[in-house]
Amino acid sequence: MYNKNDLRNESIYMLEVITTNIYNVSQKAGVSIATVSRVLNNSPHVSAKTKAHVLAVIEESGYVPNAFARGLGLNSMKTIGLLCPNAADSYLAQALSYLEMTLRSHQYDCLLSCTGRELEARIQGVELLTSKHVDGMILMGSTFLESKEKDNEYIRKAAQQMPVVILNASFTCENVYCVLCDEKRATMEAAQYLLDTGCKNILYLYHSKNHNGLNKLAGYRAAYESRGLPVNESLLRFFAQDSVSIPAVRDYLVGLHNKGLMFDAVLSSEDILSVGAMKYAHVLGKTIPGDLSIIGYNSSPYSLCTEPELTSVDNKLKAVSQQCVATLLGVLEGKEMPQKTVFTGELIKRGSTL
Amino acid sequence: MYNKNDLRNESIYMLEVITTNIYNVSQKAGVSIATVSRVLNNSPHVSAKTKAHVLAVIEESGYVPNAFARGLGLNSMKTIGLLCPNAADSYLAQALSYLEMTLRSHQYDCLLSCTGRELEARIQGVELLTSKHVDGMILMGSTFLESKEKDNEYIRKAAQQMPVVILNASFTCENVYCVLCDEKRATMEAAQYLLDTGCKNILYLYHSKNHNGLNKLAGYRAAYESRGLPVNESLLRFFAQDSVSIPAVRDYLVGLHNKGLMFDAVLSSEDILSVGAMKYAHVLGKTIPGDLSIIGYNSSPYSLCTEPELTSVDNKLKAVSQQCVATLLGVLEGKEMPQKTVFTGELIKRGSTL
DNA sequence: TTGTAAGCGTTATCAA
DNA sequence: TTGATAACGCTTACAA
Numbered sequence: 001m002y003n004k005n006d007l008r009n010e011s012i013y014m015l016e017v018i019t020t021n022i023y024n025v026s027q028k029a030g031v032s033i034a035t036v037s038r039v040l041n042n043s044p045h046v047s048a049k050t051k052a053h054v055l056a057v058i059e060e061s062g063y064v065p066n067a068f069a070r071g072l073g074l075n076s077m078k079t080i081g082l083l084c085p086n087a088a089d090s091y092l093a094q095a096l097s098y099l100e101m102t103l104r105s106h107q108y109d110c111l112l113s114c115t116g117r118e119l120e121a122r123i124q125g126v127e128l129l130t131s132k133h134v135d136g137m138i139l140m141g142s143t144f145l146e147s148k149e150k151d152n153e154y155i156r157k158a159a160q161q162m163p164v165v166i167l168n169a170s171f172t173c174e175n176v177y178c179v180l181c182d183e184k185r186a187t188m189e190a191a192q193y194l195l196d197t198g199c200k201n202i203l204y205l206y207h208s209k210n211h212n213g214l215n216k217l218a219g220y221r222a223a224y225e226s227r228g229l230p231v232n233e234s235l236l237r238f239f240a241q242d243s244v245s246i247p248a249v250r251d252y253l254v255g256l257h258n259k260g261l262m263f264d265a266v267l268s269s270e271d272i273l274s275v276g277a278m279k280y281a282h283v284l285g286k287t288i289p290g291d292l293s294i295i296g297y298n299s300s301p302y303s304l305c306t307e308p309e310l311t312s313v314d315n316k317l318k319a320v321s322q323q324c325v326a327t328l329l330g331v332l333e334g335k336e337m338p339q340k341t342v343f344t345g346e347l348i349k350r351g352s353t354l
Numbered sequence: 355m356y357n358k359n360d361l362r363n364e365s366i367y368m369l370e371v372i373t374t375n376i377y378n379v380s381q382k383a384g385v386s387i388a389t390v391s392r393v394l395n396n397s398p399h400v401s402a403k404t405k406a407h408v409l410a411v412i413e414e415s416g417y418v419p420n421a422f423a424r425g426l427g428l429n430s431m432k433t434i435g436l437l438c439p440n441a442a443d444s445y446l447a448q449a450l451s452y453l454e455m456t457l458r459s460h461q462y463d464c465l466l467s468c469t470g471r472e473l474e475a476r477i478q479g480v481e482l483l484t485s486k487h488v489d490g491m492i493l494m495g496s497t498f499l500e501s502k503e504k505d506n507e508y509i510r511k512a513a514q515q516m517p518v519v520i521l522n523a524s525f526t527c528e529n530v531y532c533v534l535c536d537e538k539r540a541t542m543e544a545a546q547y548l549l550d551t552g553c554k555n556i557l558y559l560y561h562s563k564n565h566n567g568l569n570k571l572a573g574y575r576a577a578y579e580s581r582g583l584p585v586n587e588s589l590l591r592f593f594a595q596d597s598v599s600i601p602a603v604r605d606y607l608v609g610l611h612n613k614g615l616m617f618d619a620v621l622s623s624e625d626i627l628s629v630g631a632m633k634y635a636h637v638l639g640k641t642i643p644g645d646l647s648i649i650g651y652n653s654s655p656y657s658l659c660t661e662p663e664l665t666s667v668d669n670k671l672k673a674v675s676q677q678c679v680a681t682l683l684g685v686l687e688g689k690e691m692p693q694k695t696v697f698t699g700e701l702i703k704r705g706s707t708l
Numbered sequence: 709t710t711g712t713a714a715g716c717g718t719t720a721t722c723a724a
Numbered sequence: 725t726t727g728a729t730a731a732c733g734c735t736t737a738c739a740a
Contacts, residue, residue: 021717032727037719045725067486068431069717071422072732077486082466087454090655093447100441109486112436112466114454125466132421132431132463207537246658275659282661304600305629305659307636375733386711391735399709423733528722 020063026042029057040065071133079109080328081129081137085117090300091317093209095140095167097296098321106329108135117143117241123154136162136328142169163331165324168315169211170340177331179341181315183212186345187219188226190295190313191267193347195227197354199265199293203256205249205277206269207241216269216297224352237264239273247251249276254283266290271303271312272297278352280308308351316343374417383411392420425487433463434682435483435491437445437498439471444654445624445671446494452675453492460683462489471497471595475509490516490682496523496566510587517685519678521564522669524694531675531685533695537566540699541573542580544649544667545621547701549581551708553619553647557610559603559631560623570623570651578676589617593627603630608637618646624667625657627652632660632706648706662705670697 022040026212028031031054038046039054046054057063071077080103084092100110111134115125122144129137137158144166146152158164159175168180194202204220206213217236224231237256239249253266253276266277270277274296278288286292288308296303296312322339330337376394380387385408393408400408411417425431426474438446454464465488469479476498484493491512498520500506504665506525512518513529522534548556558574560567571590578585591610593603606622607630619630628650632642640646642662650657650666655662677695684691 019717023717033718034720034727034729035725038726041719047725050725064485066426066717068393068422068425068429069732072420072426072717072734073719075422077422079465080725086451087441088448088451089448090444091442094355095466096447096466097440100466104467109482110466112450112454112464113458114451128463131418192522244720246655272655278557279661301626301656302659305656307633307661373733377733388713388733388736393709395735401709404709423716424735426718426733429716489721496731568736570711 019066020061022063025054025057025061025063027080028061029054031148065171066344075133076135077109077133078107079111079132079134081111081113081132081134082140083122083129084112084114084127084138084140085122085143087112087114090302091298092140094300095317095321098318099140099167102322102325106325110330111269119146119151126154126158130158134162134248137164138324138328139164139169141167142210143208145169145211149260163328165328167324168320172339175331177327177337177339177341179320179327179343181317181320181343181345183315183345184219184222186216186313186315186347187216187267187269187297188222188348189219190297191220191223191235192226193349193353194265194267194293194295195223195229195295201235201263202235202265202267203235203253203261203263203277205237205239205265205273207239207244207273208269209238213269216344220267234261244270244272246272246276247280250279250283251271253277256269257284263264266292266294268295269297271298271300271310274310274312274352275302275306278310289351289353293348293354296352299348302350303350306352311350311353312348313345315345316347319343373420374415375420376417379408379411379415380419382415383408393455413476414570417564428644429487431463431487432461433465433486433488435465435467435486435488437476437479437483437491438466438468438494439476439497440695441466441468444656445652448654449494449675451615452672453494453521453679456676460679462683473500473505476638482507484512484515488516489686491518492678493518493520493523493680495521495634496564496670497562499523499565501565517682519682521678522674526693529699531681531687531691531693531695533674533681535671535674535697536700537669537699538569538573538576539622539668540585540667541570541621541651542576543573543699544651544701545574545577546580547707548619548621548647548649549577549583551647555586555617555623556590556619557591557607557615557617557631558587558621559591559593559627561598561627562623563592568622574621588615596624597700598624600626600630600633603627604637605632607631607634611638620646620648622649623651625652625654627665628664628666628706629656629660630668632664643705643707647708649701650706657702660706666702667699667702669701673697 002337022033026036036054039051048320078328103110115122148263149205156173161174165177170178221231268274277294281288296310299312299314303312320343327337366524376390378385380390390408393405398468457464467479469476510527518530520532524532575585622628628648635642635646650664653666653668658667674697681691
C-alpha cells in the first residue's frame with residue numbers, strides 16, 4: 001500500500017522538465033521510500049541485492065534528490081557562508097579561492113556574501129546568512145571586528161546559531177574560532193630588517209585602523225623599541241582605504257617629501273601602497289634600494305610586477321585558509337577544536353631591500 | 355481550530371536555540387498560518403490592522419522564516435550559481451565582485467563554485483549547482499566552452515533546467531544567454547595602433563586557445579590584413595596557462611631573443627604576460643616604448659604597477675557583469691531578453707606605447 | 709479578509 | 725532488513 005503521494009506524477013502531460021522524486025523511484029523499484037532513502041544515504045541496513053536494484057532504478061530514471069527537501073529534513077544544506085568585504089581585493093580573492101577549494105573538497109558549498117566594509121552592511125550580511133541556515137560561516141578578515149565591543153554583538157549573536165570562524169583576526173567568544181597570522185610579529189621583523197640594514201627613518205604607511213591594522217602598527221613600534229630607538233610619530237602615515245590607488249600614494253609621498261619629511265625606507269601594510277612608494281621613488285629619481293628601501297605586505301602578485309621586485313611579508317594565507325576550513329568542519333563534526341590558531345609570517349626578500 | 359503542528363514547541367525544555375516557526379507566530383497573534391504567510395509575502399489581501407498586529411508579534415518573537423521550507427514550497431531559494439574557473443585570478447575576481455554586488459542588490463544570493471579549467475570538473479560543478487536547484491547560473495568566461503561541440507552538451511543539459519548566462523563568450527542554445535565584449539575587434543584595434551605608430555613586428559603572446567583566445571588571435575591577424583601586411587607566423591607564441599608567471603614569460607622572451615627572433619612590440623592576451631615582457635625589456639636594457647612597445651589586455655591593476663604604466667585594453671567588465679545579471683533576472687521574471695549582448699572594448703593608452 | 713488543509717520531497721522513528 | 729508514517733515549516737488553492 002502506498003500513500004497518496006505515489007500518484008503525483010502520473011498521467012500528466014508535463015510542460016516542464018519531469019522531476020522524478022523518491023516516490024517514483026520507490027514505485028518503480030517495488031520498495032518503500034524508506035528503503036530508497038536508506039540506499040541514498042548509504043545506510044548499512046539494506047540488503048546488497050535490494051541496494052543494487054534500487055541503484056539501478058535510480059540510474060535509469062535519472063533521479064536526483066531534491067536539495068530543499070533534504071535541507072528541510074536535515075536542517076542543513078551542507079553549505080558554509082563566506083563573508084568577504086571585497087572579492088576583488090587580491091588578498092581576499094586569494095583567500096576566497098583557497099577557502100572554496102578546501103570546502104568543496106569536503107563536499108560543502110559556499111554561499112558568498114560581499115558586504116563591503118560598513119558595519120551596517122556586514123551585520124545585514126551575517127543576518128542574511130543566518131536566515132539561510134548555513135551550517136557555519138567564515139568572516140574573512142579583521143574588518144569584521146569593531147573597536148567598540150558592543151558593535152561586535154552581531155558576531156556573538158550569529159555564534160549562538162552556528163559556529164563562526166574568523167580569518168586573520170582574534171576575538172574571544174564561545175563558538176567563535178580564530179585562525180590568524182601573527183601580523184604584529186611579522187611587521188616587527190620587517191621593520192627590524194630595515195633598521196638592521198642601515199635605514200634610520202622608516203616611513204610607515206597603513207591603510208586600515210581595524211584590529212589588524214593597529215596590530216601591524218604595534219609591530220613597527222616594537223621593532224624600534226627592540227633596537228633601543230625612539231619612534232618618530234610623524235613617520236606614521238594613515239592612508240584612507242577608500243582612496244588607496246597607486247598614483248594617489250605616489251603623489252602623497254611626493255607631497256610629504258616636498259614638505260621636508262625625511263625617510264630612507266618605506267614599510268607598508270599592503271603591497272599596493274608600496275608599489276605607490278616605488279612610483280614615488282621613480283618620479284624623484286631615487287634608486288631602490290640604494291636611496292630608498294621598500295617593503296610591502298602580503299607578498300601578492302603585485303610584489304612581482306615592479307622593478308625591482310618588492311620585498312614583502314608572506315602571511316601564509318594558504319595555510320590560514322585551509323585551517324579555517326579544517327577548524328570549522330571539525331566543530332561541525334563535534335570534535336573539540338582550538339579556539340585560536342596562530343601562524344607566523346615570513347619576510348620574503350626581493351630586490352627592493354638590501 | 356489548529357492542527358497538530360501548533361503544539362510542536364510547547365512545554366519543552368530546549369537544549370538548543372528555540373526556533374520560532376510560523377505556527378508559534380500564528381498562535382500568538384491569534385490568526386492562522388495562512389495570514390502570517392500573507393503578511394510575510396506582502397499579500398494585498400490582509401487588513402492593515404491584522405498586518406500590523408502580526409508584524410508586531412513577528413518582531414517580538416524574533417521569528418525568521420525557515421529558508422529550506424520556503425525553498426521547498428516555492429522551489430526556489432533566490433540563489434544564483436556562479437561558476438568560476440579561478441576566484442584568485444584578478445580578472446575573474448573583479449567579475450565575481452561585480453556579479454555578487456549586482457545580484458545582492460536584487461535580493462539574490464550567490465552559490466560559488468570554483469571549478470578550475472578541466473572539463474570534467476566544470477561538468478561536475480554545473481551538475482552540482484543543478485542538483486542544488488539554483489534559480490539560474492552564470493558561467494564566468496569562455497573557459498567553459500569547448501571546441502568540440504559535443505563537449506558542450508553539459509551546458510545544453512543545464513539550460514533545460516534553468517537559464518544559463520555565459521560571461522564573455524558566445525554560444526548558441528535555447529535558454530543560454532551571452533554577454534560579452536568584442537575581443538576580436540579590441541585586439542585588432544590594439545594591434546592596429548602598434549602598426550600605426552611604427553611597429554613592424556608585433557610579437558603576439560597568448561595564454562589560452564579557448565574560444566576567446568582564438569578570437570583575440572583573429573583580431574591580431576585582422577589588424578595586419580587591414581594594413582595590407584603579411585603575418586609572420588613565428589611571431590605568434592602560445593604560452594600555456596598553467597605555467598604563466600612573470601619571470602617565466604621574461605625568460606621565455608629572452609630565449610626568443612637569443613634565438614634571433616626580431617620584434618619591436620609585444621601584444622598579449624593578458625596583462626600579466628605583458629608585465630613579463632616589461633621585465634624582459636629591463637633585463638636586456640631595452641627602453642619602453644622607445645625600443646619596444648607593449649600592450650596588455652584587461653586593464654587590470656597590474657597595468658598600473660609597472661614603470662612605465664602599461665597600455666592595455668579595457669574590456670568593460672563592469673558593464674558586462676551587470677548586464678549578465680540584468681539578463682538573467684529578466685529571464686527569471688519571464689521577460690523576453692536578448693540572447694546575445696555585445697559591448698566594445700577600448701584601448702587605454704599609457705606609457706608603454708608611443 | 710481570513711481560515712483550512714493539501715501539497716512540496718526528503719529524513720527518521722517505530723513497528724513488523 | 726523492510727515498510728508505514730510522522731515530522732520538517734512553508735505556500736497556496738479553495739472555502740468560508
